Amino acid sequence: MLAFFSALLFALSVQASVLTLQSPRFVVSDSTGSQLRSEPISLAHKASIPVQLGPKDTLRLSFQIVDKETGKGFQPHQTFLRFYDEKADEEGVQPVRVTAGGKVKFDLVRTALSSLTSS
Numbered sequence: 001m002l003a004f005f006s007a008l009l010f011a012l013s014v015q016a017s018v019l020t021l022q023s024p025r026f027v028v029s030d031s032t033g034s035q036l037r038s039e040p041i042s043l044a045h046k047a048s049i050p051v052q053l054g055p056k057d058t059l060r061l062s063f064q065i066v067d068k069e070t071g072k073g074f075q076p077h078q079t080f081l082r083f084y085d086e087k088a089d090e091e092g093v094q095p096v097r098v099t100a101g102g103k104v105k106f107d108l109v110r111t112a113l114s115s116l117t118s119s
Contacts, residue, residue, distance in 0.1 A: 017067050019074055024063035031056040053110045065102040073102030081106060 024041035
C-alpha cells in the first residue's frame with residue numbers, strides 16, 4: 001500500500017510544473033495605431049502609473065507562458081486575464097488563446113470595455 005502512495009505522489013510531482021511569464025508587455029495605442037504608452041509588465045510590482053484608456057484606445061498585452069524548469073513554452077488548458085477597476089470595485093475576466101509554444105497576444109479595444117460594464 002505504501003508503494004502505491006509513493007508511486008502516486010511521484011506521478012503527481014511529475015505532472016506539476018512551475019510556470020512563469022516571459023517578456024510580459026503592454027502597449028496602449030490610439031485609433032490611428034500610434035503608441036501612447038509601451039512598457040514591460042513587472043510580476044513583482046504594481047505599475048507606478050495606472051493604465052488608462054481613452055474612448056477609442058486599444059490595450060495590447062503580449063507574453064509567453066514558460067515552464068520555469070525547462071524554459072520551454074507551455075500551453076495551459078485554460079488561460080484567463082483578469083481586469084480590475086479599483087474605483088468601481090468591478091472586475092472582468094476574459095479567456096485568451098495560447099499557442100502551442102505558450103505565446104499570447106491579446107487586444108482589448110476601449111469600446112469593448114463599455115459593453116462589459118453596461119447593464
